[in-house]
Amino acid sequence: MHFLCAIRDLIFKILPNSLVRLFMGKTSFCFLVHPRDIKDVRNHFPLWKFLPEKSIKWLLKKIWPLIGPKITGLTTVDGQRLNGRIIFCPLLPEQLILRRKNKVTKKLIKAAKLADKLGSKIIGLGGFNAAASRYGQDLIGKTKADITTGHTYTTYAVVEIARMATNIVGLEFENAIVAVIGAAGSMGSACAELIDHAERVKELLLVEIPARLDTLKKMFPKTNNRVSFSSTLSEIKKADLVITLTNAIGSIVEADYLKPGAIVIDDSQPVNVSRDIINMNSNVLIVGCAVQAQDIDCHYDFGLPREAIFTCLGEVLALCAYDCNSEFLTTGRVNIDQAKDIARMAESLGFYPLLIDNQGRSITYQKLWKVCEVYNGNAKKHPISFNSQPS
Secondary structure, three states: OHHHHHHHHHHHOOOOHHHHHHHHOOOOEEEEEOOOOHHHHHHHOHHHHHOOHHHHHHHHHHOOOEEEEEEEEEEOOOOOEEEEEEEEOOOOHHHHHHOOHHHHHHHHHHHHHHHHHOOOOEEEEOOOHHHHOOOOOOOOOOOOOEEEOOHHHHHHHHHHHHHHHHHHHOOOHHHOEEEEEOOOOHHHHHHHHHHHHHOOOOEEEEEOOHHHHHHHHHHOOOOOOOEEEEOOHHHHHHOOEEEEOOOOOOOOEOHHHOOOOOEEEEOOOOOOEOHHHHHOOOOOEEEOOEEEEOOOEOOOOOOOOOOEEOHHHHHHHHHHHOOOOHHHOOOOOOOHHHHHHHHHHHHHOOEEEEOEOOOOOEOOHHHHHHHHHHOOOHHHHOOOOOEOOOO
16 A cells, blocks of 8 residues: 555656645645654555665655645634645654755655645644755745744743643742753754753753854843853753754663653654663653644644644644744744743643643653652642643
8 A cells, every 4th residue: 555655656756736636635734754763654655664774765765755644633713624634754853954954855846846836825844854955944945835844933932831840749939940952953052041940940951062062151231130151061961951952863862861750852753862771770751842733734744642642743733723924933943931821822722731741642640740840739739630721
């Protein structure tokens, strides 16, 4: 079936747009995704399960972008039902970041043009597709559709999830050392700015690679909180709350870097926190980033709970539902005022930040209470809630 679909999508390249849309149905938006690892590739292409990793990577370089399942369930503010599509850009994270840029850009443009064929008005960039296209800027003017990275809503959701997690375990923001890893990036800098503007914390530790440390310092000349800068990852050992938003390929946060009771918000895909930490019976809390989106169905297993979606897709849906103009699109850096506006749109659609781990699984009460014990049972003063939807 996957082979036949791949041949179909190759033929679509030479067919008129009207025929493609007649065959595939009306598409209002597209969400560009990529495999996070070899396991993802083998799940999508069952016949490739028997191939060695080297052969799979070679095939991914040769294969063209593919049309995925429909995304259904979105209703606009004026009551219209809109459908979208997943578009697969078949490159692994390391291929998107480390492969020759002109070849990556060409493949991303092909994926965007495939979305054009379907009639998409807006294209969302999932995972490393954003960083590989200079946060969407390489695709502007190459497609009729508008481009958004989804980073604006994701920034807001990350901070909301941090508030939820700290509230549940009884950690007060004003007593917390908060570390942001990847703080010079599009989302990292915006998260740090949002926390500095909205919260009073004990210390805000901003971590970045040595080559970007001076740039990072210039981005925060004046702050409301005590801010420190570092290029040494192990310094997060002192942090109570760690937010990691990097383009690192694989895990960079190890168990030895985290103090007992640490809360880690890991929004990176692939994840930045070692899987071993999640599976350990430890008193640290690892949290992923997703939103509950009732009625939205991607018809594809992203490894998330039912009726949960990635926050970057949530932004695409919110912008479509409100038929927003280009000023709300995220390409390049994130505007935190805009993040609040898009969050209000998302909330009106019934989208609410969700507490899951960074493997897409529900967080158990046992895990929560292990972290609560570090804070001397303070969590018992707070009602346990797994999403921020008002009751």
